[in-house]
Amino acid sequence: MGEIRLSCDRAPEAVETTLDAIEAHLLASGAAEPEVMQLRLVAEEIVTNIARCAWPEGMAAQFHVELAAEPREAGLHVSLTTIDDGVPFDPTVQAEPDIEAELDDRAIGGLGMFLVREMTDAQIYLRENGENRFKVERLLRR
Numbered sequence: 368m369g370e371i372r373l374s375c376d377r378a379p380e381a382v383e384t385t386l387d388a389i390e391a392h393l394l395a396s397g398a399a400e401p402e403v404m405q406l407r408l409v410a411e412e413i414v415t416n417i418a419r420c421a422w423p424e425g426m427a428a429q430f431h432v433e434l435a436a437e438p439r440e441a442g443l444h445v446s447l448t449t450i451d452d453g454v455p456f457d458p459t460v461q462a463e464p465d466i467e468a469e470l471d472d473r474a475i476g477g478l479g480m481f482l483v484r485e486m487t488d489a490q491i492y493l494r495e496n497g498e499n500r501f502k503v504e505r506l507l508r509r
Contacts, residue, residue, distance in 0.1 A: 370435040377418045377428055386411055389434055389447070396436035397443055402507050406445060409486050409503060412479040413449055413458075421453025421499070428453065442509040448502040456499055457492045458483070 371392050375385040389410045393403045414432060422428045430451035437444045461480050484490060487503040494500070 369437070370433060373432045373434070375414065375418070375430055375432060377422070379418075382411075382414055382418050385414055385432055389432070392434055393436060393445065396445075397438070398436065398445070398507055405486050406447070406505065409483050409505075410447055412483055413447070413501065413503070416458075416479065417449055417451050417453065417499075421451045421456070439506070441506060443507040444504065445507060446502060446504045448500060451499050452497055453499060455494050457494070458501060459490050459492045 371388065373385050373388055375381050386407055390403055390407050393406055394400070398406070410432070417430050421430070428451070430449060430453070433446075433448040433450070435444075435446045458480050463481060483503060487505045489502075489504040491502045491504075492500070
């Protein structure tokens, strides 16, 4: 099915529209519904964090999401890349949460990126030309 490029702003309805477009593209590309729901959860974690945290509170901003779904011999290869000009932030170096600790003893945050790592095959971060570029990949085996 190829690649789509979406523009999103910080408004919750814009985030939801972007997630809906990601879901529709994956379904049209041949991904099974359970796979699509997992990848939507991954996208939701990443896109929501950018919308909420990449810029100072109240600052209007826009970012982009590129989604590619390409058939390969082993299955459908999906890559999702977000591009924003917010504050530098490398999610790949965030500490792993202690999921064994009691709920009251756990530090706040980190579970979303833990889920992203668990549900994708690769996570790649680059900061270039004043932009954060975060890419996740997953092969949906057939």
